Amino acid sequence: MVASSSKALCLVLLLASMASAFAADAPSITTSFTAFWSAAERQPFLQQEAAWNRDIEAPRRDIYDAVVWEKQHDQYWQARRQIWLRGRFARYPELAAGIPAEVRALQDAIAKQSARFKTLFPDADPHPPVTILLAPNFDAKSGVLRNGKPVLAFAADSLLLEHAQLDIVVPHELFHLYHAQHARIRNDGVMSDAELTLPLFEEGLATYVSGELAPGHTDSELLLQDDLGNLPSEKLPVIAGRFLGDARAKAIDVQHPEVFARWFHAAARPYQPDLPNRTGYWLGLQLIRYLRRSHSLAEITAWSPAEAQAHTLEALRQVASKSE
Incomplete structure (x- = not known):
């Protein structure tokens, strides 16, 4: 019972560290999505985009600028963003109900795989800088914030759409993050x-x-x-x-x-x-x-x-x- 309680405590602490690793004042992505979709469902695209900007991106501006849209590398990011968001908003009626469960499944998979990852790489960060968000243009992605710190982002909506096997996707992406931190091979080698x-x-x-x-x-x-x-x-x-x-x-x-x-x-x-x-x-x-x-x-x-x-x-x- 003591070992089981210890593991449960470690899981709680890891999930808490994930929640606070980015945008400390931001609500959970599930809360943000609920607010966004309450305002955006069945609305014209411009109204949907305004709700997305307010509820999804504004509380997480750094990671959306640097990792999701890669503004520093893509001179056409605004045009691509419009195309990607239009396509994704059209899919949210079928995805919306499943997003909270996918976020919980991701949190669980990240916690379990992070512990397993340390058995192969003992020097791995026990609390890796991982965030769960929504994105129409990738499912999981390593990147670098403006302050130079490597990060890993999982897009819950894309993973749900793909019916992704999280026990494969999560360790693959955790390795990219670990490698960026330890060998300075960033952005998945790109x-x-x-x-x-x-x-x-x-x-x-x-x-x-x-x-x-x-x-x-x-x-x-x-x-x-x-x-x-x-x-x-x-x-x-x-x-x-x-x-x-x-x-x-x-x-x-x-x-x-x-x-x-x-x-x-x-x-x-x-x-x-x-x-x-x-x-x-x-x-x-x-x-x-x-x-x-x-x-x-x-x-x-x-x-x-x-x-x-x-x-x-x-x-x-x-x-x-x-x-x-």
Whole structure:
């Protein structure tokens, strides 16, 4: 009974720390959503947007500016925001009733997975800077606030819409946050001046870690996409060779955003006719498994951004050479 009570107390403290980690004076996101939707339901878009601005964004301005809309990186954020919000507001009639339960499920999953995460990474923050919010343009995302601190945001409405498996999503994203704090690989590897090998490494490693912390799942489940999990291993050398053609491209390139997109973006249309979208996630996972043959997980996790890019590029070359 004492151990059980201790665990319950730890859970309560962790949830309390999550609630206070951001926007200390902000109400819970469930309370904010209830206020927003009470004012916005069945109203014209401009009235809905005004309610959203007041109830959802204003109490959490820093994280919406820096992480959700990425105003510092996207000169077209206002136009994209309008499109995203219109689409999401149209879905809220079907989602509204389930959002409070999804928030509670997220809180529970974050608390449980944070404790499990420390068994693999003992130096992990016992109270990670995590926030739960609403966002139409992602389901979970690491980012950096204006003060330079890494944060992790979970979008309860997007996760509900996707029927996401939280035992996979949460450890994947907790790793991104941990890695940003300990190896300074931020924004899931999509950093200024980073080459495409860095997000390849970062997403592969986060997927690998989620498999370690949520055992028993197939690659399709870990990659959140059936056709990715069904890619045959025999195609690995050819896919690695094709990626090598893009490997030195910049992860952030406003002149050529299609290079990053064809490996990492989801979309209704295929970016490559013979490969599923988001194949970079699959390739990254295979490369981490390849690197694990000669490096420990602790060693790989400690690599700096430059070291990660160099090791990933070399692994790509070695794997691609097997097709010759």
